Amino acid sequence: MPIKVQCQECGGMIAVPDDALPGEIVSCPDCGTEYEVVSVDPKAGRAELKPAEEVKEDWGE
Amino acid sequence: MANSLSILTDRLRWEEKALYTAALNMGLSASIVDVKSSSIDISDESTLPAEVRDSDVVLQRCVSHYRGLYYTAVLERFGRRVINSFMTSLMTGNKLLTSLELVKRGIPTPRTYVSFSDESAVEFMERHGYPMVVKPVVGSWGRMVTRVDDRDDANTLVEFRRMLQDPTYQVYYLQEYVRRPPRDLRAVVVGDDVVAAEYRYQPPDDWRTNIARGGRAEPVSLKGHDREIVLKAAEAVGGGVLGVDAMETEDGLLVHEVNGGVEFHGVTHATGVDVATKIIEYARSVAKR
Numbered sequence: 080m081p082i083k084v085q086c087q088e089c090g091g092m093i094a095v096p097d098d099a100l101p102g103e104i105v106s107c108p109d110c111g112t113e114y115e116v117v118s119v120d121p122k123a124g125r126a127e128l129k130p131a132e133e134v135k136e137d138w139g140e
Numbered sequence: 141m142a143n144s145l146s147i148l149t150d151r152l153r154w155e156e157k158a159l160y161t162a163a164l165n166m167g168l169s170a171s172i173v174d175v176k177s178s179s180i181d182i183s184d185e186s187t188l189p190a191e192v193r194d195s196d197v198v199l200q201r202c203v204s205h206y207r208g209l210y211y212t213a214v215l216e217r218f219g220r221r222v223i224n225s226f227m228t229s230l231m232t233g234n235k236l237l238t239s240l241e242l243v244k245r246g247i248p249t250p251r252t253y254v255s256f257s258d259e260s261a262v263e264f265m266e267r268h269g270y271p272m273v274v275k276p277v278v279g280s281w282g283r284m285v286t287r288v289d290d291r292d293d294a295n296t297l298v299e300f301r302r303m304l305q306d307p308t309y310q311v312y313y314l315q316e317y318v319r320r321p322p323r324d325l326r327a328v329v330v331g332d333d334v335v336a337a338e339y340r341y342q343p344p345d346d347w348r349t350n351i352a353r354g355g356r357a358e359p360v361s362l363k364g365h366d367r368e369i370v371l372k373a374a375e376a377v378g379g380g381v382l383g384v385d386a387m388e389t390e391d392g393l394l395v396h397e398v399n400g401g402v403e404f405h406g407v408t409h410a411t412g413v414d415v416a417t418k419i420i421e422y423a424r425s426v427a428k429r
Contacts, residue, residue: 100160137278137279139399
């Protein structure tokens, strides 16, 4: 069951998979803001997110 | 016996999850380490993250070139085995260094030039003739890769680059524009093997073929001379886990890029090859050496 977290930007609901790993990126379906998963606690139905870093010049392959 | 591995990341993508799963499936002890939360005393190995300290081999998979490069420098200083090595990351993170090595070894590659100021770049393009391709020396996903068709384009590009104030933009990496089919070749090299390859077709609204730009992929089996060229290109940058990009011309393949942080989601999907498992097998063999 995905865990719902409210988007800080627009108030939309972000569905965080309950098997998400820390560091994984999720995005708000309404505004597209990206968040990085800090932790997931499926038992408590809680997930902690922080704003993801923005793409930088040296990012890539 | 190599049985523990850590994966360094700064943004967990499909690839890093696939590597982690593949390692666990092979019975290895695996961990994912976010380099963003690291601060290391470079004279004290005990300040490395515990998972890294306990690893037989480290897979460096940062999306940021500089983060990955410098983290690797620190780990190699402590005698750790890192894939890719510092030298490979340095070479592949810089298109000019890659080209210099390809040319030195006689590996077919587009004719490449370098200019060291805005003025000399424009003056050179005028003299050489258009179109020309201008790329940042550091950068990926086709970002800021520009086809310059005339003097107006050249002046506009120079103006943009000046405004970006990135010191590497003073160095102009210029390449002949190669007339090729509307696709290029991406081969994934792991150690001394080409494990998967695909044609990448350019999207209808772009001349670049990067999958990050919306190109589509088709599997291809590389044989004979083409395979040899790809493997030589990988060797030229120091070897490891690499994405070699080449264009087809009447005279054969031209290698135009070697990527050190290869993304393999697309090629896995296109070819059905389990690239992640191939990489983990290679990492295990490197750790045993």
